[in-house]
Every structure is written in C-alpha cells, then in structure tokens.
Amino acid sequence: MADGKTYEEAVKNIHVITCEWIETAMELGREIPASKGRLIYA
DSSP states (O other), X not given: OOOOSSHHHHXXXXXXXXXXXXXXXXXXXXXXXXXXXXXXXX
16 A cells, blocks of 8 residues: 555555565565556556
8 A cells, every 4th residue: 555645656655665565575585476467446
C-alpha cells in the first residue's frame, strides 16, 4: 500500500515500495511471483 499528496507521488511511492519488497524477498531467498499484468482496478 502506498499513498501521496498527488496521484504522481502515490505512483512513485508504489514503485519504491515494490522495489524494496523485491530486494528484501531476494535477500531472504523468497520466490518472486511473475507479473500478471496490469490491475483491472486500483
């Protein structure tokens, strides 16, 4: 989950959080799920 004062800031924060999650999962040796494409809703 991410938020921001503007839509653009929220999207930027989503990118940061996603990258941090992937980095942490890799460090822990966890499986990274394959992308399923775009969300139908947001």
